[in-house]
Amino acid sequence: MKEAHFKTLLKKYQEGKATASDKEHIRFFENQLKKKNANQIFTNDQHKEELKSSIIGVINRKISKPSFYWSKIAAILVLLLGVHLYRQYVSHSNTLYNEVTSGPEVKYYILPDSTQVWLNKSSKLQFANHFNETRDVILEGEAFFMVKKDQNHPFKVRFEGNELEVTGTQFTVNSKKTKQEVAIKEGSVTVTTTALEAYDLKVNNVLKITGQSSVKSIEEFPRSGYWSQGALLFNNMPMHQVLEIVSKRFGQTIRIENIDKGQLGLRISAKFTEDISVFDLLNSLTHITPFTYELNIERQELIIK
Incomplete structure (x- = not known):
């Protein structure tokens, strides 16, 4: 993520115009910065909390209509990197994550941990540069995942504010703005929805999410989930x-x-x-x-x- 893009996302959030996908990118960026840089900035937990309280106080005095989440994000960025370190970090890394898009055809892609992904048409997948440490991806559209098993590093898919977690299995995620669906071919996964409801899904389980409501059902895994071009x-x-x-x-x-x-x-x-x-x-x-x-x-x- 380039600096200009990140600033645009923050501005949209402050103005109340951010989509669920925009919010997911901001949280993803925040989590990656915390994991990568916290140990280099703070002397201890007390030091971190003191700085955080001080900066949030300044922000709340400067902004006439403060947004709690905007204050939180701004404070975390300053605390973790400082203005100079943040700019240096962005300029050296260029992008925080990689992006794979499928365009008009189904795209097959192998992630750094050897997880295999089939991206359906007009879909997008994003993952961090240091992917093997976190195994987090953001999905827009639809994809079939064949996850490489790793008990020590859970694999997470974030889509429209929902989160799926697994250590190794096969499943599809269909992520649209108004409706999302998860179907399990092999193994099991845990899905936490935007309503903070957790669902444990097993083979042939399908979870359909519409807004704040979710329905779990048992259906045969759809062969169309591969979106292949035939045998x-x-x-x-x-x-x-x-x-x-x-x-x-x-x-x-x-x-x-x-x-x-x-x-x-x-x-x-x-x-x-x-x-x-x-x-x-x-x-x-x-x-x-x-x-x-x-x-x-x-x-x-x-x-x-």
């Missing part, structure tokens, strides 16, 4: 063409190293279901023709050897 069918196709299709389907650049032309010309006949992951597909291909692969998550690149 993958290779009929006597050369290996190099198979890899080209895999690259396009999963949005991964494929770099080939140390494989001879004879192996790349090997013809393959196979069929894979629409919900297969790129890892399972490549593992299956290694049983047909021997090769190894590595994933460069930062570049979203698969290296075939």
